[in-house]
């Protein structure tokens with residue numbers, strides 16, 4: 244179990260101020276301010292191309308041309324000490340097709356926790372991670388013979404190996420059937436409530452927003468809202484987060500029109 248006793252309770256897992264990212268000729272994220280609280284699930288939602296993956300890459304330290312402030316678990320994003328404290332799952336499953344599920348995990352476990360003395364601990368961690376993602380009955384199957392959803396779950400199991408404090412998951416439920424999606428969201432809640440992990444999860448499926456403790460709603464490289472699902476619904480007088488999002492988009496578009504009129508006057 245992780246020990247958080249030395250950090251102040253109010254310190255967020257992620258703190259961004261004026262976060263800006265340029266990719267190629269484009270400014271993809273424009274001066275974002277937000278925080279991600281510890282021990283909760285924060286959903287990062289918005290339409291395709293709005294900058295969700297870029298924001299996640301910045302948080303895990305793999306994105307170039309990042310300016311502004313971006314602190315992660317008390318250190319600047321990308322700091323070497325963060326490598327073992329963050330689990331990151333990209334949209335493309337990163338598994339070796341010619342290895343079984345268990346062999347894939349054994350391989351990554353050996354990198355994280357090397358040496359003969361750690362063999363028993365590695366075995367335990369690998370078995371737990373495989374069970375966490377519900378692949379115990381497929382542990383000896385070649386990854387190349389698994390379905391797309393099963394391969395994504397192997398990637399997730401790899402990210403769970405080191406018991407990370409912060410899990411950054413880029414669209415982890417894409418292509419999964421409703422039962423698996425529900426089971427994965429149950430796992431995410433268990434990781435937050437029982438293991439104290441912080442989860443930052445992107446999705447463009449609005450019904451998944453209802454399962455998050457907090458939401459960062461994004462649009463066109465900006466943050467449209469940073470609130471709880473309940474507060475968003477109440478503030479916009481909407482029944483669902485999807486309706487709240489559309490309301491906020493209309494509001495932002497109308498405000499943009501007003502600004503344009505004002506500046507062209």
Ligand SMILES: Nc1ncnc2c1ncn2[C@@H]1O[C@H](COP(=O)(O)OP(=O)(O)OP(=O)(O)O)[C@@H](O)[C@H]1O
Nearest residue numbers: 266267268269271290291292293294295296297298
């Ligand atoms: N290498 C690049 N050079 C220039 N622009 C890029 C590059 N990679 C991504 N972009 C642009 O940056 C923007 C944000 O991309 P990003 O992948 O972060 O969006 P996203 O919200 O994660 O989308 P999706 O939900 O489809 O994965 C997009 O408009 C994309 O076209």
